[in-house]
Amino acid sequence: MASVNPFVAETTFNVRYAETDMMGIVHHSCYIVYFEEARSAYSRQRGRPYSEFQHLGYYLTVTEVNVRYAKPAVYDQQITVRVWIAEMKSRGMTFQYEVVDTKTGETLVTGYTKHVCITHDGKVAVLPALWREWGTS
Amino acid sequence: MASVNPFVAETTFNVRYAETDMMGIVHHSCYIVYFEEARSAYSRQRGRPYSEFQHLGYYLTVTEVNVRYAKPAVYDQQITVRVWIAEMKSRGMTFQYEVVDTKTGETLVTGYTKHVCITHDGKVAVLPALWREWGTS
């Protein structure tokens, strides 16, 4: 296991109406999409959009997802998703997340996702240098 | 305009919880997905799954969607989606849809989608023979 990078990316947006369910709250599956959008923001903010890695022939496939729900988000609520790398390995990494109410800072949801780097034909690969740097600088 | 084929495909399923919104009904965007699933059923029932066309190098891209909402579907309701080809052209077609309550037959939603055949590099193409047959037999 390599060293852990303290860089934290944040992305803020309003909950969409389509993301609610008949309980009147955000459907629990939507946070997986919020996590993914936070990873996209992380890549953009580090100057290397995820689409670059795809063009280079790599995918960062998801091997595990875990979400804990503390308090539901509701329609139009402004929320902030924070993401950072919790663990960096030669062929993958773990991202950790915190979804908070933007104004109050109250924690709504936490979670992590584990990833493995694969080539476009599905073979596990060593992370390209551009990505490995995220764990050390 | 070629002749219109009267073949009607039907697919029946229960509304998923995730498809509801805070109004307590199926979110209006979900019917677009139901329409698409009905097209998949149409292809399967005609013995030529859509995946075959993709493997042959074609996509049936969507150029227009129209949906009219008469009565909302709700969670767990069993619904049937009917689809048929309303118009067949050399490079595309129009599918028409009816979403009904499976038990009562009551119409919930109607609509149509227009499609153009393209190759995987995005060029408009004449429909392969396998598809053109759908308009004449």
Next chain:
Amino acid sequence: MASVNPFVAETTFNVRYAETDMMGIVHHSCYIVYFEEARSAYSRQRGRPYSEFQHLGYYLTVTEVNVRYAKPAVYDQQITVRVWIAEMKSRGMTFQYEVVDTKTGETLVTGYTKHVCITHDGKVAVLPALWREWGTS
């Protein structure tokens, strides 16, 4: 038909990865959600979030959706959705939309949605004054 209001709301965001499909482009159903998010932005920008109307006991239910696809959006692309009221009636209205590439201004998708004001028990109602104003000022 009442007078048409020229107020145009704009909302800008990046395409989410989950919104793509195996064609490598944004799935056509997602634009319905983008339209809805644009309506939310419209309400916010006019100082009356849609959630207020819901709390007052109203819904703006969707009776028709139409989308025309000119050019596909792709992952991470920055897009801007423009929305304005094209027609205002006593019990409903028509919103019109334009989805463009934020940088080039190129039109990707256009469409409209028709709405009717209903109470929470499903009865058609005259639009509350707060909403009717959108058509005249």
Next chain:
Amino acid sequence: MASVNPFVAETTFNVRYAETDMMGIVHHSCYIVYFEEARSAYSRQRGRPYSEFQHLGYYLTVTEVNVRYAKPAVYDQQITVRVWIAEMKSRGMTFQYEVVDTKTGETLVTGYTKHVCITHDGKVAVLPALWREWGTS
């Protein structure tokens, strides 16, 4: 911890096109929806649709989700989702899942979800007797 009920519900369906992403596989968030649909099937197969519980004034809210991805599902693939109760408590339960290829039986995804019973005003409640029975018969 109460006794564990061995009843296993199964639901089988084809992957929808809209559920794929630009990697050409089912987006990882969709399995959360498949899990939920399996719970709906579980309720139906035990003779007590989830909608009944909602009408009685209860929700089975989700407090944690965990998904492990072994092999991706693809468009049109016929998959079967198996679900059973792994743990039953007075105020909640844990469901466990297995998503397999219907024809080969190969495991694609596994996971669990934890739930707590709440009333419609959000208070934690003892599971109604109808639900508690699932853990013992």
